[in-house]
Amino acid sequence: MPELPEVETLRRELADRLPGRKISQISLFWPKVVRSSSSATFRRKLIGQKIIGVHRRAKILILELDKQQNVLIHLKMTGQLIFSSQKELIGGGHPPVGGADNLPNKFTRAIIFLDNDDRLFFNDLRKFGWFRLVDNQKIREVDEQLGPEPLEKNFTKQRFAEILRRRPKRTLKAVLLDQKLIAGLGNIYADESCFAAQILPGRRIESLKNKELTILYQSIITILRRAIRAGGTSTRDYRRSNGQKGNFLTQLQVYGRAGQACLICEKTIHKIKLAGRGTHFCPRCQK
DNA sequence: CTTCTTGTTACTGA
DNA sequence: ATCAGTAACAAGAA
Numbered sequence: 001m002p003e004l005p006e007v008e009t010l011r012r013e014l015a016d017r018l019p020g021r022k023i024s025q026i027s028l029f030w031p032k033v034v035r036s037s038s039s040a041t042f043r044r045k046l047i048g049q050k051i052i053g054v055h056r057r058a059k060i061l062i063l064e065l066d067k068q069q070n071v072l073i074h075l076k077m078t079g080q081l082i083f084s085s086q087k088e089l090i091g092g093g094h095p096p097v098g099g100a101d102n103l104p105n106k107f108t109r110a111i112i113f114l115d116n117d118d119r120l121f122f123n124d125l126r127k128f129g130w131f132r133l134v135d136n137q138k139i140r141e142v143d144e145q146l147g148p149e150p151l152e153k154n155f156t157k158q159r160f161a162e163i164l165r166r167r168p169k170r171t172l173k174a175v176l177l178d179q180k181l182i183a184g185l186g187n188i189y190a191d192e193s194c195f196a197a198q199i200l201p202g203r204r205i206e207s208l209k210n211k212e213l214t215i216l217y218q219s220i221i222t223i224l225r226r227a228i229r230a231g232g233t234s235t236r237d238y239r240r241s242n243g244q245k246g247n248f249l250t251q252l253q254v255y256g257r258a259g260q261a262c263l264i265c266e267k268t269i270h271k272i273k274l275a276g277r278g279t280h281f282c283p284r285c286q287k
Numbered sequence: 288c289t290t291c292t293t294g295t296t297a298c299t300g301a
Numbered sequence: 302a303t304c305a306g307t308a309a310c311a312a313g314a315a
Contacts, residue, residue: 078311170304
C-alpha cells in the first residue's frame with residue numbers, strides 16, 4: 001500500500017514534471033473522489049491554476065498552486081498516479097513498460113490535463129482515495145495533527161523516545177501506525193521496522209528498554225531510506241508515476257511472508273492480528 | 288458463498 | 302482519560 005516511501009517516490013518523480021505547468025482541464029469519473037467541495041466547484045477553482053511545487057506530508061501528496069491554494073491527494077490503499085507525457089511519444093521509440101498507453105481504464109477516477117498536453121491519471125480500484133482543495137492555513141492545521149516526519153532532521157532519537165514513552169500502555173504496532181505520533185508508517189514498514197529492530201510488534205511501550213528504542217529508531221530510518229531507494233513496494237496496486245512497480249518487495253523480510261522461513265534463522269514467519277491489521281513477525285529473531 | 292486485504296475515522300465498551 | 306477492537310468506506314481476489 002502507499003506509505004511514506006511510495007508517496008515520496010511519486011513526489012520526487014512528479015516534482016520533475018509538474019511545477020510550472022498550468023491545469024488546463026480536469027475530468028472526474030467518480031465525483032466523490034473530491035472531498036473538499038462539490039466536484040463542479042473543485043473543477044472550476046482548479047482549471048487555469050498553475051502548479052508551483054510538489055510536496056509530501058505523511059502519506060499525503062500536495063500539489064502547491066498559485067494563490068495560496070493546494071491540492072491534497074491521498075491514495076489510501078489502491079490509488080495510483082500515472083503521468084503521461086505526450087512529448088516522449090513523438091520522435092518514436094517505445095513508451096515505458098507499464099506506462100499510460102492503456103489509460104484511462106475502468107479504475108480511472110480522474111484525469112488532470114496540463115497546458116503542454118501532459119496528463120496525470122488518478123486510478124483507484126477501491127475508491128477510498130481522495131482529492132481536497134485547501135488553502136495554506138488549512139495545510140497548517142493538517143500539519144499540526146500529524147507526528148514528525150521520520151526522515152526529517154527534527155525526528156531525533158530523543159523526540160522519538162518521548163513520543164513513545166507518553167503512550168506506555170499501547171502496543172508497539174499500534175503506536176507505529178498512529179499518524180498523530182509518527183507520520184508515514186503503514187502496515188508494511190511497521191512490520192519491517194520491528195523485524196529489523198528484533199522487537200515483537202505486540203510489546204507494550206512500557207516494556208521497551210532504552211537500547212531497544214534506539215535500535216527501533218535507527219531501523220525505521222534505515223528501512224524507509226532503503227525503500228525509497230528501491231522506488232517503494234508494489235504488493236499489488238501501487239505503481240510509480242511511469243506505471244512501473246516499485247522494487248522493495250524482494251527486500252521484505254516479514255511482510256507477506258507468513259508460513260515461509262525467516263531469512264535469518266529459518267523459523268516460520270508468524271502472522272497475527274494486531275491493532276486491527278495483519279501483523280508479521282519471526283518468533284525467534286524478535287523478542 | 289465466506290474470508291481476507293488496508294488507511295483512516297467514528298464509535299463502543301472495558 | 303486511555304486503550305483495544307470493530308464497523309464503515311468499497312471492491313476485488315482467493
